[in-house]
Amino acid sequence: MPEISYRHALNAALSEEIERDENVFLIGEEVAEYNGAYKVTEGLWKKYGGKRVVDAPISEAGFLGLSVGASMMGLRPVVELMFWSFIYVAYDQLVNNAGTVRYMSGGLVNCPLVVRGPANGGTNVGATHSHTPENMLANMPGLKVVCPATAYDAKGLMKTAIRDNDTVCFMENTLLYGESWEVPEAEYLIPLGVADVKREGADISLIGHGRALLTALQAAEVLAEKHNINAEVLDLRSIRPLDEEAILKSVRKTHRAVLVEENRPFCGVAAQISSMIHEKAFDDLDAPVLRVSSLDAPAIYSPPLEKLQLPTIERIVARVLEIC
């Protein structure tokens, strides 16, 4: 099976869906002639032209709101945010409009929209460009939130997200764009709301999403080699809808869990999952559920410190050793 980068996997998904459905178009800052700020859309404008791949000015509320309106009338826009950090200037359009119009119209209107882009820290760009808003958007019934960790998942989930009839917030990671994984050439789809066991284990469940999941996989190797602990690593892939059954199944098997995320701890994704595990699998637990999140401050610029602010292998291992 060929290895392709996370970036190319997304590019292939977008290209295939543009070809499949005439209502799909890409829109965002520098997605067309510039080939994409992070080259996710490279070559697509040249291949499909300006109707299907649209360069927008720096007007997130304007072009995201435009896309919500276009989706109400049946188009399937895929909106690139150069960074998810910029969603705040378009929050009303995403949350109040895309997120509620179906509800407030009693089901008469819906928004088959994908909003995508990187949502991560770790690149020394300071707090304004390092937000991870998956918890905030998953807090909004009406929106869906997806955070793929690998190229394989990114491609399969993107194709599903574009075909979904609800608004999907698709959160990528600039640090993963250049990383490669095996991706089949034949078409495949990955449903939203299905978690994936990325590493089988029996002693503890490490549960996470996005790049934090990859850190958890590395931590699992350290735990196996140095501490004789066999960790299971469960990739949520999708935050909302959430695969609760997979989480509970893993916890019922290992009886311990450490939740790993690049989200911040207060009201973060892991906080929700911790609460759920305690409510639904309390009797199966041999220890309290612990969390490893980003350190609770705005993203710091200073490069060596920012590395420490995100979940590290060391922090995950230390957390696991508290309960194993």
Add this chain to the structure above:
Amino acid sequence: MEKLAEANEYAAAEVNRNLTNEQKIGFMLDMFRIRRFEQEAAKQYSQGKMGGFLHLYIGQESVAVGTVSVLGEDDHVITAYRDHGHALAVGMGMDECMAELYGKKTGCSQGKGGSMHYFAPEKNFWGGHGVVGGQTPLGLGLAYALKYKGLTGCVLCFMGDGAVNQGPVHESMNLASLWDIPVIYIIENNGYSMGTSQARSSAFGECLAARAEGYGIDWDVANGESLYEIRAKTAQAVERAHKESRPTVLEIDTYRYEGHSVADANKKKYRTAEEIEKYKTEHDPLRLWRKVLVEEGVLDDQAADALDREAKREAIASAKFAAESDFPGPEAIFEHVYHEVDHDTVSGRTGKHFFND
């Protein structure tokens, strides 16, 4: 508002000169219906029959009726929260509109949107939006979709004078001009941005619509007292949208008699009672249209009164309909959140969508 005679010279405009008596009487009835509907809604509101806000359109009826009356099959409408007039003008029924105010299952949004969030996409009416200016990118997107699909249509996107100071309005105007989008932004200028007068809220030279100049968009100002002028200037904008795929900003001067909403306790404090009275007696669009029709010999006073009575009866009946309708059941809380869940698709059945238990 002092140039009514001049405004009514638009009777000779192309879009007006072939109007039948029946059509003219229809506009009269449409305006009576909006007014009577809202008076009935206000009455029922004061009796505790509904919750939330109620933003009344009384005084502005000519704007919705006049603009919508020139639209064709592929022309669409979207507006802000003062939406009852536009809803009735596009042909939504009083029953479904009143029931929505009551939060009933028979409401146009099944009681899930309320006063500010009426929808009827089958009538090309896309809401009903609660946040000032928030609907302006949506209107742009609807028009973008028309153009994308190769249809010859346009979108009338209404906003109040207060909305012109919101960022998305400006982002939308830029995009509309940049990409030749057939959207018509109609600023219904009733002089007050909630309880703050235009002079205290907006910096402007000649008028608010002139802000479009900076985006290279054609703009105009219409006298909201005259259906003829409203229709003529809207028709011009619609023609520009259809033939050139170009946007327009059309400001229509009008006035609201009631407060920003019924909860506006200061509705007579930020303006004088005399000012309101003057509009009611000298500038009321219903009174003035009636006068035009009487002068033209289209209608006599007796016939006009009969139309008004018909509208009033319909409004009263709609309140009865709403009162007798059922509230939605508790299961409605989780309906219409996700399309995929509502349609019980594989996607809707996969993973947990709601987190109450």
